[in-house]
Amino acid sequence: MKGHPAIFLFLVLILSVPFYLLGAGGGRLAGLPILPTSALMTFVPMIAALVLIYRRHGADGAVALLGRAIDFKKPCGAGWY
Structure with missing residues (x-):
């Protein structure tokens, strides 16, 4: 039985909000070259x-x-490349 996509999307939204807020505030993580903190949402x-x-x-x-x-x-x- 497959899960409901709305649960997945809601969880992605909830997990993305902290990165978005940190990125909107201009936050950057030490060690990341010129990438904003919100770039970490890629892994969410x-x-x-x-x-x-x-x-x-x-x-x-x-x-x-x-x-x-x-x-x-x-x-x-x-063909993959």
Whole structure:
């Protein structure tokens, strides 16, 4: 059974707000070259997916999701690039 997309979108929104507010205030993180703090929102959808998968399927589900997202075994064809 698949989850409801509204829950995922709501979680992404909630997790993005702190980065947005810090970025809107001109905040920058030390060590990031010229990137605003809000640039870290790039990782929020994956974090939200991991949270929801972990709640439903536990650590095994989260590891499986990461395994599908980061797959170094399969070579990519030239069409991918």
